[in-house]
Every structure is written in structure tokens, then in C-alpha cells.
Amino acid sequence: MRMMKEEIEEQTREEELLSFPQTQQQSKLVVVGYALTSKKTKSFLQPKLEGLARNKGILFVAIDQNRPLSDQGPFDIVLHKLTGKEWRQILEEYRQTHPEVTVLDPPYAIQHLHNRQSMLQCVADMNLSNSYGKVDVPRQLVIERDASSIPDVVLKAGLTLPLVAKPLVADGSAKSHELSLAYDQYSLKKLEPPLVLQEFVNHGGVLFKVYIVGEAIKVVRRFSLPDVTKQDLSRSAGVFRFPRVSCAAASADDADLDPCVAELPPRPLLERLAKELRRQLGLRLFNLDIIREHGTRDQFYVIDINYFPGKACCRWVSCLLGCKYQMTCGVCPC
Ligand SMILES: Nc1ncnc2c1ncn2[C@@H]1O[C@H](COP(=O)(O)OP(=O)(O)OP(=O)(O)O)[C@@H](O)[C@H]1O
Ligand SMILES: O=P(O)(O)O[C@H]1[C@H](OP(=O)(O)O)[C@@H](OP(=O)(O)O)[C@@H](O)[C@@H](O)[C@@H]1OP(=O)(O)O
Numbered sequence: 214m215r216m217m218k219e220e221i222e223e224q225t226r227e228e229e230l231l232s233f234p235q236t237q238q239q240s241k242l243v244v245v246g247y248a249l250t251s252k253k254t255k256s257f258l259q260p261k262l263e264g265l266a267r268n269k270g271i272l273f274v275a276i277d278q279n280r281p282l283s284d285q286g287p288f289d290i291v292l293h294k295l296t297g298k299e300w301r302q303i304l305e306e307y308r309q310t311h312p313e314v315t316v317l318d319p320p321y322a323i324q325h326l327h328n329r330q331s332m333l334q335c336v337a338d339m340n341l342s343n344s345y346g347k348v349d350v351p352r353q354l355v356i357e358r359d360a361s362s363i364p365d366v367v368l369k370a371g372l373t374l375p376l377v378a379k380p381l382v383a384d385g386s387a388k389s390h391e392l393s394l395a396y397d398q399y400s401l402k403k404l405e406p407p408l409v410l411q412e413f414v415n416h417g418g419v420l421f422k423v424y425i426v427g428e429a430i431k432v433v434r435r436f437s438l439p440d441v442t443k444q445d446l447s448r449s450a451g452v453f454r455f456p457r458v459s460c461a462a463a464s465a466d467d468a469d470l471d472p473c474v475a476e477l478p479p480r481p482l483l484e485r486l487a488k489e490l491r492r493q494l495g496l497r498l499f500n501l502d503i504i505r506e507h508g509t510r511d512q513f514y515v516i517d518i519n520y521f522p523g524k525a526c527c528r529w530v531s532c533l534l535g536c537k538y539q540m541t542c543g544v545c546p547c
């Protein structure tokens with residue numbers, strides 16, 4: 214019920230914005246060139262967002278990858294989520310030659326998130342712990358090759374089962390999202406390196422997705438993998454592939470949950486984490502998946518960081534653009 218009220222209020226604010234007299238809007242047009250996959254264009258650039266943006270004087274223009282970037286535009290902002298070395302080089306060169314354009318975000322910074330070890334390193338190094346809580350990353354190790362050595366390596370490292378096996382590369386490909394849960398040490402031989410083996414942390418089956426767009430933060434709840442008990446562990450063996458459990462369709466915002474599980478991480482803790490990560494990663498458009506260790510109130514683990522994630526970011530992107538160009542922004546939470 215509470216969420217419904219918030220949604221209605223939000224929609225009303227958007228409608229107010231759409232009907233805002235043109236005279237009260239800024240006069241400068243902001244041109245955003247975008248280079249996205251067709252899937253992402255479809256999910257991100259929805260007519261509603263384009264309408265909202267246009268009302269604020271923001272125009273989205275598709276970048277033609279077959280033509281030199283410098284011949285296109287001129288752009289105020291380049292928004293992109295494409296992979297590949299060639300594209301990265303084109304963008305880096307464009308950044309050098311067009312310092313007046315904001316490239317969201319620098320390709321070299323995004324690269325950091327394309328490896329599941331380096332993506333979490335900043336969080337590990339931060340050692341964030343204050344009166345609001347403690348933020349860690351699960352213990353993990355990287356297996357570059359030789360699956361037959363995994364049981365030994367895991368034993369020596371002292372990792373506790375079950376383990377989540379994740380492809381080392383997180384480049385947005387379908388393969389990079391193929392994860393498994395391993396219940397026993399010997400089945401680990403069946404896995405295909407290069408991968409990261411991460412300790413599974415019980416978290417009551419709910420995770421928090423924290424969307425970070427510039428200075429703004431938005432947190433949602435999603436269903437996740439259920440806890441694994443000692444009994445489950447003693448009874449099961451093998452490695453099990455699992456699908457994308459915490460996808461957009463798995464919202465837990467309106468679910469009837471145990472309040473200890475549902476309680477959002479403290480806002481000041483997330484703000485501190487987001488601020489540090491923004492600075493250290495050099496990114497303005499990302500999300501992190503964070504879980505609360507079940508049975509604790511304030512022990513959190515960041516398990517994943519994604520660049521420019523799904524639909525939930527749309528409204529917030531226009532907010533970011535609105536803030537940057539100091540336009541009247543009716544949907545801005547900051
Ligand atoms: N260490 C962990 N402990 C408990 N559950 C985990 C852990 N790591 C991952 N999970 C579960 O597996 C899911 C997928 O893991 P992760 O988010 O790392 O994969 P991904 O493919 O990068 O996801 P995304 O679609 O968010 O990019 C999580 O949403 C969570 O439900
Ligand atoms: O498509 P969706 O809406 O599920 O968005 C997902 C997004 O896909 P997209 O960038 O192609 O949209 C994913 O990016 P890649 O890792 O595959 O690059 C990743 O960031 C997920 O975490 C997002 O899910 P969300 O965190 O928002 O639930």
C-alpha cells in the first residue's frame with residue numbers, strides 16, 4: 214500500500230513535469246549521443262523517458278558506429294554501454310580530442326567492472342565500518358585454469374562451502390551471467406575456469422540493489438537464493454547451475470517479508486559506500502548488489518557491481534542530466 218502511494222505520487226510529479234510550461238524550462242538544448250545494444254536501447258530509451266527528457270531540453274541522438282564520432286553531434290554527453298576493444302579505443306580517443314564532452318563513463322573505468330575480482334577490490338580495500346554497519350565482500354578466490362586443482366586450492370585457502378562459481382569475466386554476455394552453486398569440494402572439478410569462487414552468504418533470500426546515478430541513490434529489494442542450512446549441505450552434493458534469480462521480475466518490494474530481512478541497509482552507510490565507490494571507480498552510473506548476513510543486523514556484503522544497469526536507472530539518468538545542467542527537475546531525489 215505504501216509503495217502504491219509512492220508510485221502514484223511519483224507519477225503525479227512526472228505528469229506535472231511533462232505539463233510544465235516551456236517558458237520555465239531552460240533554453241539550452243542538451244544533446245546526448247547514445248551507443249547501446251538494441252536490447253538496451255529498447256529497455257532504456259522508452260517513450261516516457263524521451264518525453265520527460267525532451268521536456269527538460271534533453272535530446273537523445275543515436276550514435277552511428279559506422280561513422281567517425283567526431284563527425285557526429287556535437288554532443289554534450291555520450292552515454293554508452295557497448296563492449297569490445299575497438300569501441301573502447303574510439304571512445305578514449307574521442308575523450309582526448311573532445312574534453313568538452315562528458316563521456317558517461319570513461320571506458321577504462323568501466324573495464325574495472327568487467328572482472329569479478331577487480332570489481333570488488335575497492336570495497337574490500339575500503340574496510341567500511343562505522344556505527345551504521347560493516348561492509349565487506351565475501352571471501353573469494355580466482356581460478357584462472359586447471360579445474361582439476363580446484364578442490365586442493367579451495368582446501369588450502371580455507372574457503373567454506375557452499376561456493377558460488379561465477380565466470381571471471383563480467384562483460385554482459387549471456388555466458389558471464391551463468392552462475393552455479395557448488396555443495397561439495399570434489400564436484401568443483403567440473404567447473405570451467407576462468408572463474409571466481411565466492412563463499413555463499415546466507416541472507417534470508419532477499420538482496421538489495423543499490424542504483425547509483427551521480428549523487429542520487431535508489432534502493433530496491435529483490436528475491437535472491439534461499440539460505441543453505443548445514444543440513445542442506447550435508448545432504449547435497451554436486452554443482453548446480455542457477456538462473457538469474459534476482460532479475461527485474463523478482464521484485465520483493467511489495468512482498469510480505471520478515472522485517473529483519475526486509476529492512477533496507479541504513480541510508481548513511483549506503484551513501485558513504487556510494488560516495489567512496491564513485492570516487493574510487495571513477496563512475497557515475499552503476500549499481501551494487503548488497504546482502505545482509507542472515508541473523509545479523511549490520512553485517513553487509515557486496516556481491517556484484519554492474520555498469521549502467523537495467524530499466525530502474527532511466528528516470529535517474531534524466532535526473533543526473535538535469536542536475537548537471539541545473540535544470541528544474543521534478544523527479545530529482547537529491
Ligand atoms: N556470495 C553470495 N552469497 C549469496 N548469494 C549470492 C552470492 N553471490 C551471488 N549470489 C546470488 O546469485 C545472484 C547472481 O549473482 P551476481 O549478482 O554476482 O551475478 P550477475 O550475473 O553478475 O548478476 P546481475 O544480473 O546483477 O549482473 C545474486 O543476485 C544472488 O541471488
Ligand atoms: O536488462 P535488465 O533490466 O535486467 O538489466 C540488467 C543489465 O542488463 P542491460 O544493461 O542489458 O539492461 C545487466 O547488464 P549486463 O551485466 O548484462 O551488461 C546487469 O547490469 C543487471 O544487473 C541488470 O539488471 P538489474 O540490476 O537492473 O536488475
Ligand SMILES: [Mg+2]
Nearest residue numbers: 459502517518
Ligand atoms: Mg547481480
Ligand SMILES: [Mg+2]
Nearest residue numbers: 383517518519
Ligand atoms: Mg553483475
